[in-house]
Amino acid sequence: MKPPTDRGSLALGAYVYAVLAFIIVPLVIVIPMSFSQNDYLAFPPSGFTLKWYSEYFDSRQWRAATWLSVQVALLTALFASVIGTAATYAMIRGRSRLVTAFQILLIGPIIVPHIALAVGLYLFFQTIGLSGTIPGFVLAHTVLTLPFVVFTMAAALGKVDPNLEAAAMSCGATRFQAFRLITLPLVLPSLASSALFAFIISFDEPVVSFFLSGVRQKTLPRRMFEDIEQNLTPVIPAIATLLIVLSILILLGAHVLRSRSVTR
């Protein structure tokens, strides 16, 4: 290559790494801060302590919020992956005239701002008594995560040869047996990773949770929002560090699942 290209690519590299630093530094900066002995979040952090972690684990309020979010996220992952997979399977294998309606309704929850849905659900759920309840959170989060499940499952199911099911059925299997014994094992890694993504989207979801949380039933993001808004205690970096570790684990899990997938 000619020298000008080299100088150009050097400059490009420097620019790109500066932008990557801008992306990643604010995320990892909370990790050293979570071990700092300073009570007032000054930079640079000093000393080493685990007291913010024990404050989080010892607090009844933080534990209650975390447990609520775990339950909601697990149920959301279950519902979204089952409902989303069923619908995607029907769209791919069925003869439905609802394709356009399906596609429009699918991107709806991505296009429409979460604040709009949050306010709408706040009003609706209050009239039917679902506000601040686990079923209420799960229904809302299922809607928000369904598009991601469907995109993942559409990619996976689209790659399964329909003749495999046809062959099983011509050998006497029912449609359900053909799905369960042939197609499901082939798309299982994608199904598991879409459930992982649904879990983390629900677990971290701040806006709808913010409006649906009651005085007593508060999700972890809602508790964090209040803490950041009101007094910004050093417990926040500790929780943030734990959440980053959780995100890394989920991404690693999804990566392992994808590398095992036959339909990749």
Added chain:
Amino acid sequence: MTEATRSHFWHSDGRRLSGLSTLLLLLPFFAIIAFVFVYPILQLLVISILEPHPTLDNYARVVDNPVHMRVLMRTLWTATLVTALSVILGFPVAYYMSRAKGTVAALVAVCVILPLWSSVLVRTAAWSFLFQRNGLVNSALMSLGLTSQPFKLLYTQSAVVISMTHVLLPFMILPIYGALRSIPNDYGRAAAVLGATPLRTFLEVILPLSLPGIVSGSLLVFLTAIGFFITPALLGSPQEMMISTLVSKQIREVLDWPFAAALVGVLTVFVTLLAVIFSKTLRFDRLMGNAS
């Protein structure tokens, strides 16, 4: 196998689900979307035009009041600024990512994708630490001698713009990356063989072909930025509200439902119109990282 059985084989329910099974499998999806998405939004739109009585007054209040107009303009301007910054910062990263190989490519991908799957609250909290009076940004500026007094950074519109750009940048990088990846390497080589300089190759071949990715990423960032709530609520100034924080205030403090519903109506209709106009270019599936 006779001709008849063979055609029966291909056209039997062995390949296509029956109408009834299709409907049953789709039912839970349509039911939950109808009750937990379409109905609550429609209910708000109905309230915005029917309460206190059939009227467009709620919408008139959005447009007539200069304070509310300023909120709308600030929201549009902030979203535009965040989109522009995301293109400027994101395009080179996407380009670099599409050319990188091996460990470097993996490293860049992790830097782009990890933030996408980590909590918005974590990222917003991080910026509120960085923007403190005695935070990292101020101590860096002071130790570089750029300023002797710490700046007021927290609760300003600049803080909102910077952290929103930070949160939304991956939504710009991934669609551009997808578009750049689909350009065959031969095109660049062909242009070079024909005597084009690298700059000219970039401007006349790479850039035009990556335009769908840029448009798609820009829309995604712009649409999300318009309705962004968490970052303006935590880092912005109460005197400089955005539409989402105004909606929240109307509901939680003023309790003015018809007006809040009208604000949501303006936001939803605007965003939906944009999405419909550009429906061909929006590629949401690319966000899942399986752009294959």
